[in-house]
Structure formats: structure tokens, C-alpha cells
Amino acid sequence: MNRSAAKILDCTIRDGGLVNNWDFSADFVKALYKGLSEAGVEYMEIGYKNSAKLLKGAEAGPWRYLDEAFLREVIPHKSATKLSALVDIGRVDENDILPREESVLDLIRVACYVRDVGKGLELVNTFHDKGYETSINIMALSHVLEHELEEALAKIAESPVDIVYVVDSYGSMDPRDYGLMVDKFRELLPNKQLGIHAHNNLQLAFANTITGIDHGAVFADASVFGMGRAAGNCNTELLISHLGSTRYELRPVLQVIEEHMIDIRRKWEWGYNIPYMVSGVFDEHPRMAMALRASENRDRYLEFYDTLTNPEAIVAKKGD
Amino acid sequence: MNRSAAKILDCTIRDGGLVNNWDFSADFVKALYKGLSEAGVEYMEIGYKNSAKLLKGAEAGPWRYLDEAFLREVIPHKSATKLSALVDIGRVDENDILPREESVLDLIRVACYVRDVGKGLELVNTFHDKGYETSINIMALSHVLEHELEEALAKIAESPVDIVYVVDSYGSMDPRDYGLMVDKFRELLPNKQLGIHAHNNLQLAFANTITGIDHGAVFADASVFGMGRAAGNCNTELLISHLGSTRYELRPVLQVIEEHMIDIRRKWEWGYNIPYMVSGVFDEHPRMAMALRASENRDRYLEFYDTLTNPEAIVAKKGD
Numbered sequence A, B: 001m002n003r004s005a006a007k008i009l010d011c012t013i014r015d016g017g018l019v020n021n022w023d024f025s026a027d028f029v030k031a032l033y034k035g036l037s038e039a040g041v042e043y044m045e046i047g048y049k050n051s052a053k054l055l056k057g058a059e060a061g062p063w064r065y066l067d068e069a070f071l072r073e074v075i076p077h078k079s080a081t082k083l084s085a086l087v088d089i090g091r092v093d094e095n096d097i098l099p100r101e102e103s104v105l106d107l108i109r110v111a112c113y114v115r116d117v118g119k120g121l122e123l124v125n126t127f128h129d130k131g132y133e134t135s136i137n138i139m140a141l142s143h144v145l146e147h148e149l150e151e152a153l154a155k156i157a158e159s160p161v162d163i164v165y166v167v168d169s170y171g172s173m174d175p176r177d178y179g180l181m182v183d184k185f186r187e188l189l190p191n192k193q194l195g196i197h198a199h200n201n202l203q204l205a206f207a208n209t210i211t212g213i214d215h216g217a218v219f220a221d222a223s224v225f226g227m228g229r230a231a232g233n234c235n236t237e238l239l240i241s242h243l244g245s246t247r248y249e250l251r252p253v254l255q256v257i258e259e260h261m262i263d264i265r266r267k268w269e270w271g272y273n274i275p276y277m278v279s280g281v282f283d284e285h286p287r288m289a290m291a292l293r294a295s296e297n298r299d300r301y302l303e304f305y306d307t308l309t310n311p312e313a314i315v316a317k318k319g320d
Helices: A012-020 A026-039 A068-076 A114-129 A146-157 A176-189 A205-214 A236-243 A250-269 A275-279 A287-293 A301-309 A310-316 B011-020 B026-039 B068-074 B112-127 B146-157 B177-187 B204-213 B236-243 B251-267 B275-280 B285-293 B301-309 B309-317
Strands: A007-010 A043-048 A082-088 A107-112 A133-138 A163-167 A193-197 A219-222 B007-010 B043-048 B084-088 B107-112 B133-139 B161-165 B192-196 B219-222
Touching: A007 A107, A007 A236, A007 B112, A012 A026, A012 A043, A012 B161, A012 B275, A026 A043, A026 A068, A026 A236, A026 A250, A068 A301, A082 A133, A107 A114, A107 A163, A114 A236, A114 B146, A133 A146, A133 A193, A133 A287, A146 A176, A163 A176, A163 A219, A176 A193, A176 B011, A176 B204, A193 A205, A193 B309, A205 A236, A205 B177, A236 A250, A236 B146, A236 B275, A250 B275, A250 B301, A275 A287, A275 A301, A275 B236, A287 A301, A301 B251, A310 B275, B007 B236, B011 B026, B011 B043, B026 B043, B026 B236, B084 B133, B107 B161, B112 B251, B133 B146, B133 B192, B146 B177, B161 B177, B161 B219, B177 B192, B177 B204, B192 B204, B204 B219, B204 B236, B219 B236, B236 B251, B275 B301, B285 B301
Parallel strands: A007 A043, A007 A219, A043 A082, A082 A107, A107 A133, A133 A163, A163 A193, A193 A219, B007 B043, B007 B219, B043 B084, B084 B107, B107 B133, B133 B161, B161 B192, B192 B219
Antiparallel strands: none
């Protein structure tokens, strides 16, 4: 049991931005940083540090293409809560990244699939050399063969990366799966800190996160009111309550929810529903379920289920 | 791991009735029974078998005061899915209960607090003598002292009851708590089947249920789309998916959700929200949170939190 060592990384802005296309006001981001700081949350991920010039048709507000000057306006005075940003392979221009001593950011996280771990570690090296804390977040672990994973972890073990994340991108894993996965990472990466990023398709994001912590993970991703793509993430308010009032304060997070998240939730959808649950059950990327929820067929669960279980029947039907 | 031995008891009508004051049409109950039968769910709890004459001002539809003649109209042909009813101590007239061979019901469950286990077992004896399968559901286990529980379980061990339920009434327990509690029940009740009834205040109802099963519980309560008092129950659709397609079919339950539950959910509220989460964190009965949600202050979380953490301040404020 490692609850006292755990650290919370709140990714409301970054993962929640995938819900509302980063439609967050600077005032909201300030209020969130204040709330998380008062709550004692260790890290806040304030967006993506991808480079707009590398993404076609990219126009999604400042949180997707963090700019240091803008960040300094939003967070002129940092608390003990550190700031992190996520980058994707192939979407970041290293020249956009200042040395850490000139940056508002503390931690840069690299998200990649197992096949791209080599490229991911190149980025890690660059950011590490610039002085940042670094993580590598291996996505879609439920779709990875054991030998692929072991080879990737062997490379990671030799890199300077500080934190290695277990990411259940499709929300298909249960606590037993998570426990075994964290045990494997711990065995193959004895000198790295481990992290967990869970999705709530099966209402297991919180349970998986505390299981991961109990198995030795240190970094736990969470988002306020669970805001995150599709079924969302482990809820920051639940994790704070679980890890205890000697370390964290729940009230400032409830204040953010009362004053901001209820309105945001009225405008945007995330969280448990049947199409996301079905995606989780079948260990699929949620993109089809997200498209369904954005269409007029949003509650046609059986048709969606049939598409996933028997695609031929659907093709035949279309051809009628 | 005991997944292959587990049995699902769907309590949508009984526990869900606490949400909508049993405003279920006979057609919906028929559709639910059909769906659960096709899904392979072993038991459906179709309501309370309390006696209207023992409850003051009681007027809450047939599902709260099940009548055999009415039940036969609703379920004229039983499938392999058995029917159960719940009774509360002091609210049931034993003379209302037919012998099992004349009844549509198979299982009668007795809900009681630990202090009432003696009375609960008297009812169990009566129903057992009438030929029913029986359970005793010990509520509010998170508020019970160890020696009280041990004394109660010793009495239960000597009774003819078939199933003994671990009930986390306040939704405050986590998977570790559940594992330890089921282990204790198993140790003290080696000859009884165990059951689990979890609430979703902390988004742990499903995780706690599968933990209970992994620790040896056989009966798992669930409700379709999680419909149940306050934060609701473990979702039947999640449990079916978890226990596997060789035993259960998910599609018929999704059909019930698509055709019925979405409309019901639009009219009535249940499931995770902040007041129920705060109740769970503080291990409190959800009645205050339910009253808040039914009032115009439904989203005033901070005031609610302050009431629970610092009641004196609220009194002082009122006296201003």
C-alpha cells in the first residue's frame, strides 16, 4: 500500500479539452489552478505543447498549443502545484520548447504507442536535456503483445525518463488487469516511477487508479468531475478523498465543480454511457462511440452493438 | 476467482422504486423480465413484499406491496429467471405470504440492521418453513462494531437462511474494505452462500461487486443502468459483460436500456453526483443528500459539505 507516496496529476484541461475542443476561458483555468493548489494537488496538466504549424487545420485555442508568454499571463504566480504539458510524437517542434529555467512548465509528458517508443524516447532525451521532468505515456496497452511491451520497457529502462505511465486508452481494463500490468512495469522498470491514466468506460477508472497505487504506482492522473474524452477519467475529487485529508483538501475542488463544472457539463458530454461502455467491453477506440453520440442516433445502442459484434450484417443491410 | 459460480440478482424494480416511488408500468416490468430472462440473469427482484396495512400513508403502487394475483397477471409464464421480493422488519404481515408452491416468488430476502438480526431470523424461519429460498441482508455494515457483527453472524450461522448479504448501504466502502468484509463473512459463515449489494456513491459499486465475487460471494445484486436509490447500484450491463458471454447475453439488457431506461432517466435522477459522493466519503445515509437534490439548492455543494464537516458553523450562521 503506497497511498502516502502517491501524487495526483490533474489533467482536466488537457484531457477535458478533447471533450470541448479546448473551449476553456483563461478565468476558468486560473480558478482551476487556484483550486488545485489549495487542494494540495501536486501537478496540473495545462494542455498540449504541440506545435500548431505541424497540425493541419489546427485551430483549437491556446491550451492545445501552449505558448509561454500566454501561460505567464494566466499563471503569473506559481504555487507548489507544478505544471505539465503533453506532447504527441510528430506534432511537436523541439525548437518551441524553452529551457526549463525560462519556462512555466515543470514536467513534459510524451504520449506514444508502443511501436513509437524509440521516437518517444528521443523527445524525452531532448526535454530531459533542457532540464524538465519527463514522462513517457504508453497508450493502448490493452492492444500490445507481451514481447513488444517487454522490448519497449527494456529501451525505456535505459533512458533518462523519470516516470512511465500505464495508459488504458480504451477503458477496457479491470482492477486485476491493472494490478498485473503495474506489477510487470515495476519488475521491468525498477528504477522508474510509475504512473496511471485510466478511463471510465466500465466505471472502473477510480478503482483501477487506486489498484495501481496499491501496486506501487506513484503518479495518478485524474480530472475534476471526471472530465475527459468519451467516458472520462478518474475523478480528482474521488482520488483526493481516498488519499486523505492529511494531505489534500476536498473543499476547493468541490468549489471548482460548483462554480464551473456543472455549467460545462450542461454544454458538453462526457462520462459513463452505453456506447462508451460497449467500446470498453470490446476494447475498441472510442472514436466510433463518440461519432454516434454526436449524431442523431446517439441513443441507438443496439445498432451500435450490432456494428461492433457483427459488421458483416451491417454491410449486408446497407446493401439491401 | 469465482466468476463461474456467480449469480446475478437484478433489483432494478425494487431498489429503482426508491428513486421513482415505484412509478413502473406493468409493461415495463414485463419487458424487463423478458430482457433479463433472455440475458440469462438468474433472479429478478420484482419489489417489496411489505404489507400496505402496516405502513402509514402507504400508496406507492403494486411493486411496493406485491400481490400474488397481480404478479400472475404481469408474469403469467416464468422463464428460468427466478423472482424475489424484499421485506423489511416490522413492515410485513407473515399471513400475507403464501406457501411457495402457490406463489410466483422463489426467494424472499429480509433486510435488517445488525441490531435486528434476531427479528430478521424469525422472518427467515417463517419463509423457510413456507418453502422459499431465503436471504438476510445486513444493512449499514460500515456502521457496525466488530463484536456486534460477530455475534450477529454466529446467530445467522445456526439459522436455515440460504444467503447472507454484505450491504454497503452508504456506498462508503472501497474494494479493499469489501474484500476484507467478504473474507470475514466467509470465515464465520462457512456453510452459507454470500451476496453483495453495493452502492455507487464513490463510483465503486461495480468494482466492489467484482471484488466480492473474487473473494467468494455468489450472489451479486445489480440494476439495469444502475437505477437505485441516490447514487444507484452496480450496473447489470457491466456485471453481465464482466461475467462473460458464455453465460450471459448483453444485447437484451441494452435493448431494455434503449427502449425504456433513457426515458426513465430523463424523468428521474440517480447515479454519481457530488452530494452523494460527499455522503459516501463521510459514510452517511444519503437522506440529506437526497433532500438537497430534491430542493432548489441541488447544486450547492459547498454548503452541503460544510454542513457535514462543521455543523456548528451552520447553526451559528442561521442564528445571525
